[in-house]
Amino acid sequence: MATPISSDRLVAALRAEGVRVVERPGWRTHNRNHKGPWGPVNGVVIHHTVTSGTSNTVSICERGYEGLPGPLCHGVIAKDGTVHLIGNGRANHAGRGDGDVLRAVIAERTLPEANAAETDGNTHFYGFECENLGDGHDPWPPSQLDAIERAAAALCRVHGWSAASVIGHLEWQPGKIDPKGFTMGWLRERVAARLKSKPSGGSSGDGSKGGSTSTYVVKSGDTLSGIGKKLSVSWERIAQANKITAPYIIKPGQKLTIPGKTPGGAYTPPPFPNGLAPGRSSPSAKGLQQALKDTEWLDPAAPLADNYGPHTQKAVAGFNRKHNLFTTGRPNDPAIGRRGWDLLHRLAYGH
Template structure:
């Protein structure tokens, strides 16, 4: 269970995993949030579109159709492996499905058969629609299957989920058959294998530099520092990679090459702070809150504070529950333990 990641972090996660991304105009604010909540999120759902032609398919998932307004997904994965970002927030992709399946996803255990439609899936799942007629004969090109695997892995990695958090529409809602043409067991095996290694990178934005970097287009109000914070890269590295010298001025529309982060060896989390506990005041609570924000468990609007208060406790409880970390043996343990502290920081900063 987690707070949905920001649009910027979604783009960064996909590109870090080697996904070629196209950001459709207005996708960051294109959603159905006025119809219900998006989050807490628990997993990733894969669909096929029952359409053909990338341009046609993008138009359909953006607009929707009679009785089902768009956006119909967060990203549309085309035959050539490009992920077109369509919406951010609540989208019309999952519909109502089986609450028992949701509980299995949260617990990351084997899925029961979907035989009820009693739970709103649009609240709980990211959705990727994949360009395919869904007739069992339309092929799934290698580039497309690779992109599906990488996109699902990117979100699992961003949230610290295992491959058990990736499901198909047919596993969620009775009567659905998508995705048709490959099995979800096969996909989960691929995601699981990919999660055992570091992100392979190599995917830039469309028209970007590709290879070992991606491209960011400067928007009004951006600075190198703010871009670095969004993308998880030191601003000094951005300046160096783009030969930007003091006073380090950038302009809207300017294309910034974003170098991939290079690991300097195994990551060592900061020492576990003594005295950090729910309800207590400690300067270390700020470090905990920042790591929770950077892994999507705590909303970024929550101000950093010395107080290990209710919002921090709820975020820690969700993190513990997802990773079976219970320092006190309680099912909703709000206390961060040494193993949880280490895992949280590795997920936030160790990649």
């Protein structure tokens, strides 16, 4: 039993355990505290999402569904091992479960079978949703399993809990099957082994060791700033290490050398591109569209294109209205200016 930790302490605990963290805009105040108590906390619940695609998954977990508002967890653990923090406080993830299971978690003893649903789990558990279809066929990459282990261990370590405090949704609520594809006994063994040593530090996955390098293979839709955000490495250092210059174009399949991250480095937005304007075609439009997607101003399913077309213009106009950025003085200005470009990228990728 413990008092929930602060948002700053959560981030610090995850990163100390070697978790690669992305802080989504507004996550520190995104919660359901007005609907019920948050805490005392007693453990961590692991879920799978029944979704695919990181951007889509994060968006769903942030916003929720009709009748089940977000946040649907505290963090989304993506296939690549990145933990996207989306909520801080009470979240709609555990639902009502078995009080006997809660008492076993508190006592850190073997769990009974969940056969009742009379206790509010959203009060008592941190929750991580893991990107997976949950059909028993969708793979669990090693980087993702490693991140699940590290994230669970981070909360156990900061609260002084044992691995017995980590449970699956299927162990809490009757009728649930998640997570499907690995057993919770197996995960608890990994968490227990990790807790026997000091926090490893450094990020899990690619680009994790300070002062060393690793390789990243560019995927469709990737941008340098997005890769830098994902790997907690300055995008400028990635560009420099790979001799990439303006307009900073990368292609799917391209192998990038990722330098070791520099602790404490401040995020710097990409340089404002020349020729980026409504109705024009420019390779930089893709970078603008990706940043708009990552800040939820543009539909995650919209394809990236060189054309600064109507969908991009509408998203930019909304962003400008929200932040009082009108480069032409019009209330629905579709043009992104230098100030807007910098702010958009800091909101999307700054730490």
